Amino acid sequence: MYNAPTEDKTLTAYDSYIDDQQRRAIHNARDGLAGVRVAHVNSTATGGGVAEIVSSLVPLLNDVGIETDWLIMDATDEFFDVTKAIHNGLQGDRREFTDEMYETYRSTTVENANGLDGSYDVIVLHDPQSLGMAPTLAEQRPETALVWRCHIDLTAATPAFLDFVRSYLDPIDRAIFTLPEYGKEITGPRKAVVHPAIDPLTEKNRPLDELSDDAAEAADLDRYPFDTDRPLVVQVSRFDPWKDPLGVIEAYRDVAGSIPDVQLVLVGAMPDDDPEGIVVYREVEEATGDDPDVHLLTNLPDAGINALQRGADVVLQKSLREGFALTVSEALWKGTPVVGTNVGGIPLQIEDGENGYLVEPTDISATADRITRLLDDDALKRRLGQRGRETVRERFLLPRLVVDYLGLLSDVSRSNVDP
Numbered sequence: 001m002y003n004a005p006t007e008d009k010t011l012t013a014y015d016s017y018i019d020d021q022q023r024r025a026i027h028n029a030r031d032g033l034a035g036v037r038v039a040h041v042n043s044t045a046t047g048g049g050v051a052e053i054v055s056s057l058v059p060l061l062n063d064v065g066i067e068t069d070w071l072i073m074d075a076t077d078e079f080f081d082v083t084k085a086i087h088n089g090l091q092g093d094r095r096e097f098t099d100e101m102y103e104t105y106r107s108t109t110v111e112n113a114n115g116l117d118g119s120y121d122v123i124v125l126h127d128p129q130s131l132g133m134a135p136t137l138a139e140q141r142p143e144t145a146l147v148w149r150c151h152i153d154l155t156a157a158t159p160a161f162l163d164f165v166r167s168y169l170d171p172i173d174r175a176i177f178t179l180p181e182y183g184k185e186i187t188g189p190r191k192a193v194v195h196p197a198i199d200p201l202t203e204k205n206r207p208l209d210e211l212s213d214d215a216a217e218a219a220d221l222d223r224y225p226f227d228t229d230r231p232l233v234v235q236v237s238r239f240d241p242w243k244d245p246l247g248v249i250e251a252y253r254d255v256a257g258s259i260p261d262v263q264l265v266l267v268g269a270m271p272d273d274d275p276e277g278i279v280v281y282r283e284v285e286e287a288t289g290d291d292p293d294v295h296l297l298t299n300l301p302d303a304g305i306n307a308l309q310r311g312a313d314v315v316l317q318k319s320l321r322e323g324f325a326l327t328v329s330e331a332l333w334k335g336t337p338v339v340g341t342n343v344g345g346i347p348l349q350i351e352d353g354e355n356g357y358l359v360e361p362t363d364i365s366a367t368a369d370r371i372t373r374l375l376d377d378d379a380l381k382r383r384l385g386q387r388g389r390e391t392v393r394e395r396f397l398l399p400r401l402v403v404d405y406l407g408l409l410s411d412v413s414r415s416n417v418d419p
C-alpha cells in the first residue's frame with residue numbers, strides 16, 4: 001500500500017462553479033467534520049476514471065479540513081488478471097470464477113488490509129479490487145466506517161460474480177453507486193447514489209490558453225499525425241472490449257462512405273490494473289489495417305487529450321457497457337458534441353438530440369448516421385455542444401461531488417458514533 005501523490009488544490013479556485021447551496025454545505029461541513037480522517041483506496045494512481053476522480057477529490061477534501069489520504073494497493077499482474085475478470089464478470093461476461101482466482105484475490109486483499117497504516121474514521125474502498133480488504137479492516141478497526149464505492153454497472157452481472165461481491169458486503173456501512181439500478185441486487189449495507197464529476201481546472205479540462213507552458217506543447221494538434229483541417233472523430237477510452245473500439249472502426253468506415261476525408265483517432269491508455277489493454281490494442285491495430293486516416297494514440301498527456309476533445313468535430317463513446325464515462329462529460333464540457341451509446345451512465349449525461357445523440361450499443365449504422373449529421377451541419381454541432389457544456393456545468397462538475405462526499409462523510413461518521 002502506498003500513498004499516491006496529489007496536487008494541492010483549493011476550493012476558492014472553484015468559486016465560480018459553486019452555487020450558494022453548495023457553499024453553505026461546504027461551510028457547515030468544515031465545522032461538522034473537523035478532525036475526521038479519511039482514506040480512499042483503489043488499485044491504480046493513473047489511468048481510468050477512478051484515478052481521475054480521486055486525484056481531484058482528495059486535495060479538495062483536505063482543503064475543507066478533512067485529513068484525506070489516497071492509498072494505492074500493492075498488487076501483482078496475477079491479481080489484476082483476476083480483478084479484470086471480476087470486473088468483466090460484473091459487467092456480464094459469463095466466465096467461471098475459480099478457486100484459484102478466489103485465493104489470489106483473497107491473499108492480496110488481506111495483505112493490503114494488513115499493510116494499511118494510519119488511523120482513519122472512514123475508509124472508502126473503490127470498486128471490486130479493494131473490496132476484499134473489508135473483512136480484515138473491520139476486524140482490526142471496528143471504529144472505522146467502511147464505504148464501498150462501486151463505479152460499475154451491476155445490472156447484468158453474472159450471478160457467480162455478484163455472489164462473490166455480496167460475500168464481502170457484511171462489514172460495509174455504506175455502498176455507493178452511480179445509478180440506483182446498479183445496486184438493486186445488493187442487500188445489506190445502506191445504499192446511496194453519487195454521480196461522478198469532472199474537474200474543470202485540470203490540464204485535461206481547463207481552457208487551452210490557461211495551460212502551463214509544458215502542457216501547452218502537448219496540446220498543439222499540429223504535432224499529431226492527422227490533418228486538423230479535415231473532419232475528425234475521436235474516442236478517448238482504455239483499450240477495453242466494453243468500449244467497443246472495433247465497433248468504432250466499423251462506424252468510422254460507414255461514415256467514410258459518404259465523407260471520404262473523415263479521420264478517426266482512438267486515444268487509449270493502458271492502466272496498471274488493466275492487463276487486457278495491450279491485447280485489445282493489437283486487435284484494434286490489426287482491424288485498422290493500413291488505413292492512413294485511422295490513428296491510434298497511447299499514453300497522451302492530459303493536455304493532449306484536452307486539445308483532442310476540443311479539436312474533434314465529434315467525440316464518440318461507443319461503449320457496450322459503461323459505469324459513467326467521464327469522457328462524455330469531458331467532451332461536453334468543451335462544447336464538443338458526443339455520440340454515445342444508450343448504456344450505463346451515458347444517458348445520464350446525454351439527452352438524445354438535445355446535447356448529443358444516443359444510439360443503441362450495437363447499432364453501427366445509427367452511430368454512423370449521427371456522426372455524419374454532425375459532420376454535415378456546423379450549426380447543429382455548435383448548438384448541441386453548447387447545451388452539453390451547460391449540462392456539465394449544472395450537474396457534473398467537481399464541487400458538486402465534493403458536497404456529495406461531505407454529506408456522505410458526515411452521515412457515516414455520525415452513524416458510527418451514534419448507530
Ligand code: UDP
Pocket residue numbers: 047048049050052204236237238267268269270298299300302305324325326327328330
Ligand atoms: N483517459 C486518459 N487517457 C487515455 C484514455 C482515457 O487520460 O488514453 C482518461 C479519460 O480522459 C477519463 C478516464 O481516463 O478521464 C476514463 O474514465 P471513464 O469514466 O470514461 O472510463 P473508465 O476507464 O473508468 O472505464
